[in-house]
Amino acid sequence: MTTRARTTTVSWNGANARRLDRQFLSDGAPSTGSPAQDVTAAVAAMLGAHAQVLSAAELSAGLRAPGTTRTDVRTALWTDRSLVKTFGPRGTVHLLPAEDLPMWTGALSAVPAGSSPFSKDARMTPEQVEAVVGAVADALTGAELTVDELSDEVIARTGPWAGDLVMPAFQGMWPRWRQVLHLAGHRGALCYAPNRGRKATYTNPGTVPMPAREATTELVRRYLRAYGPATPVHFAQWLAAPRGWAGRVFEELAGAGAIEEVAFEGCGAAWVAAGDTLFPSAEPRGVRLLPYFDAFGIASRPRERLFPGAAYGRALAGGQAGNFPLLLVDGTVAGVWHQRRSGRRIAVTVEPLSPLDAGRTRALEEQVAAVGEVLEGNPELTVGEVTVGGHA
Known part of the structure; x- marks a missing residue:
């Protein structure tokens, strides 16, 4: 890769x-205006909130925008439409800012x-992939369909082969066309619509993807x-992209x-x-709670510095981040936590890997109160062992 003379040295703490x-x-997270605007700005800053479990995305966004609640997140998503729920990095469901969707899809x-x-026998040809993506886009234009309704439309528009249970x-088994559901999202042909009862629905957001090179350049910059600082391998791991491709993108940029x-x-x-070479000189300070699959825990590299010592074994699942909610103390993972809801009562158990002093205990209590505010419930803190497994 073509390189420049390295004139800046960046410490891990910086x-x-x-x-x-x-x-x-x-401390002192910026406010941009209304709660929905604050939530959208927070989601933009983290490059998407993992939303396979929507309550986790609500916490990721809400804890970054003090004073907001899960209702504010849902308002941004379903009423203001400043957020979109769709397939994002790694092919997983994310909340993304609607105004950034052309960049993401491109x-x-x-x-x-x-x-x-x-x-x-289960694979699709390139021609079949294009036919399915086109059928998804057509079927969802001006409509909100469950996956079963969408399946009927796709099969009707393409042929019985799309419905083969492979x-x-x-x-059980899903129809053949379902293997490109996330690709339809990446192409801008599909995103989530509000649930119909307990069933998810999809619609066509009408997004025109940004040209590929322009979009990729902007995504790398963001x-x-x-x-950052990050390597092409870090970027490839975050995006679930081929390392060779990421290396070529970085070399070109x-x-x-x-x-x-x-x-x-x-x-x-x-x-x-x-x-963009200015970094703080002061070390991180403070206590934070982050939910499952929070973007900070997944994207920050090198992982062994964010998860030092015992945290690497306790807060990761075989080296994979996201399965455990994280306790951050002074910027590094220092424990795990769990919350269980019953009505308005939210039982929060926090397991620090080393004892917290009085000041950090007070800061933890404030974070637990913030969790309760976002989730619109009454939190009760217990400091002790988290007995449930990952992603429980």
Whole structure:
């Protein structure tokens, strides 16, 4: 890769403190106006809130926007439509800012597809993939359909082959076309609509993807502002993209002067957006609670610095981040926690990996109160062992 002379050396503490600041996880998170605007700004700052479990996304966004609630998140999503629920990085369901959807769809559509995990008999040809994505887009234009209703429309528009039950599912088999559901989201042909009862529905957001090169450049720039310094491998891991492709993207951007190289403690050569080389000198301070699959815990690298010592074994699942809600103390993972709701009562159990002093205990109590505010319930804190497993 073409490189520049490294004129900046970045410490782990400096990088971590800046990431916390830019993730709205430091004290004094900025307010942009209405609760819905604050929530949308928070989701933009973290580059999407993981929403496979919507309550986790509500916490991720709400805890970054003090004074907001899960109702504010839902208002931004379903009423103001400043947020969109769709398939984002790693092919997983995320909340994304609606105004950023052209960038996301343009960039995600540009990521090369990996090898198919399905058997040869279950796979689709490139022509079939295009036919299904087109059928999804047509069927969802001006409509809100459940997955079963969408399946009927796709099969009617393409052919019986799309309905062959060849995809292993939780308690049976899914039709062939379902393997490109997330791709339809990445192409801008599909996003979630409000639930119909307990069933999810989908619609066509009418998004025109940004041109691939422009979108990818912008996504890398935003990623490096949020999580830099970072390497092409870090970016590939975050996006679930081929490492070779990510390396070529970074090389092209470096050659164009869009990103610049720094020396990053623990990583060697890493990259930031061009000119974005100012980092705090003060070490991170404070206590934070982050929910399942929070973007900060997933994207911050190197992972062993964010999860030091015993935290690497306790708060990760075989090295994978996201399965456990995290207790952050002074910017690093220092424990796990769990919440269980019964009516308005929210039982919060926090397991620190080392004892908290009086000041940090008070800060933890404030964080628990914030969890209660976001979830619109009455929290009760217990400091002790979390006995449930990952993603419980």
